[in-house]
Amino acid sequence: MKQFTYTIKDELGIHARPAGLLAKKAKSYADTAVTLTANGKTVNLAQLMKLMALGVKQGTEVTVCCEGANEEEAAAGLLAFLQENL
Secondary structure (H helix, E strand, O other): OEEEEEEOOOOOOOOHHHHHHHHHHHHOOOOEEEEEEEOOEEEEOOOHHHHHHOOOOOOOEEEEEEEEOOHHHHHHHHHHHHHHHO
């Protein structure tokens, strides 16, 4: 299992467009379960509506956990996505 924490820097938090792209990115890692924890709740990162329901705002620390065959690649790719987009 690989996990990392990241503090959301985007002034709008995780809003519709980047959330959709983030969910799509998470789905691209076949054979790897990816979850995001924020505000005391954990959701499957590939489920857009559940991700949006978290209401993640700027300054919120999120924890991403990757478990499966591609966990190293998934963690690195998702961290890069968060740094570039959120």
